[in-house]
Amino acid sequence: MYHSVGDTTDDPYRLTVSPGRLARQLGWLRRRGLRGVSMADLLAARARGGGRNLVGLTFDDGYTDFVDLAVPLLRRHGFGATVFVLPGRLDGENAWDALGPRKRLLGEQGIRVAAATEGIEVGSHGLTHIDLTRADAETLRAEVADSRALLSELxxxxxxxxxxxxxxxxxxxxxxxxxxxYSYACAVDPGPLNGVHALPRIHIGENDTSVRLFLKHRLHRLRRRPVKGA
Structure with missing residues (x-):
């Protein structure tokens, strides 16, 4: 699970990874015979009984730096990924992060560029990035169903x-x-929930060196229950 790619000087939530660090992390995967792919490609391979050498790479929030900085690095390694975007905040900013810094989000053109890139999947992160567990029924429907319809059209x-x-x-x-x-949904730590609509992920950031990546990879397999239906 990634978020933004860029300057990590001002990063209070530790959600940004520098291009250099991302390049080294992707190289670490490649040297171990692992290949980063979109979640759709990973789940399709698992459904066929394969995918043991595949790693699903996700980028949340849909920052413009995904297209500008992440995609060239992914293509250099022959990797794919899924970017989860916010069709209710096209060309907007990450206003939900109270401490900042403000970062630009993909607009219509950027999302189309991502969707047209081989190996890149575009998924929904809701309309506006709110806590859905606190949403009323109408807001929940809009954030989930309407965002899918808007992205499909886009x-x-x-x-x-x-x-x-x-x-x-x-x-x-x-x-x-x-x-x-939706065929699947990604969480972080879904707790007691399980299945393809509650997929756990590992947060990866600037501090994740090769040693930390190795430990996270090993510990993830020990901590997580097998996902039913995946």
Missing amino acids: TGTDVQGFCYPYGYLDQRVMDAVRDAG
């Missing part, structure tokens, strides 16, 4: 993936995502 593709803002979900939210037609 990209000309069937949007398969959803990512819960902040990683927050409960049974009601997960049911809404499944009922909206």
